[in-house]
Amino acid sequence: MRAAERGADRYRRVHTRRLGRPARSLSDLAARGGGMSFVREIVKNASIAVGVADTIEELSALHRPGCAAVIWRRQPLTGVQSWIDGLDPDVLPRAWVILRPDAVRDAALEVCDASGIPAGPERDRFVDDIAALADIFAGLIKARWLRLRSC
Structure with missing residues (x-):
């Protein structure tokens, strides 16, 4: 049995004990009180x-x-999370765009403008953070294109 199969088998056994039967879907798992838990454990030779x-x-x-x-x-940027939490949910940006990593900052600015998010230092930090995260992710996976999505 390969490592991935052993891991999946172990997951099924744990959730079968916890739920009484294997969950059939993620919504079934959540409805029955299951879900993710964080356990930090070093496992050698496993997936x-x-x-x-x-x-x-x-x-x-x-x-x-x-x-x-x-x-x-x-941790969220200082002040940015409270600023986002204070925004009217109707003006939160909505976008789904495929673009090059170096175009993310300009696209995020356009989406904020189109959504009616007021200009200011928090919005600038928010947009800069989005662009920085896109650069980090693109570098990590060597991506020439990214999908920028918000809902």
Whole structure:
């Protein structure tokens, strides 16, 4: 049995014990009180599946064999989260665009303008953060194109 199959088998056994029967879907898992939990454990010779990063450098875990994704536990920029929380939900940007990484900042500015988000230092920091994250991600996966999506 390959490492990925062993990991999937272990996941099914854990959730079968927890839920009484295997979940048939993610919504079934959530409805029955299941879901994700965070357990930090070093497992040798096994598929990692999802890595956890606290720094930009740790995002390179994505390149490890068997790692399908990395969750970056980063803190929001000071003041930006409270600014976003204070915005009227009707003006939050909505976009779905495929573009080159160097075009993300201009696209984010256009989306903010079109959404009616007022100009100011918080919006500038928000847009700069979006552009920086796009650059980091594009560099990490060597992407020539990115999908910029907000809802």
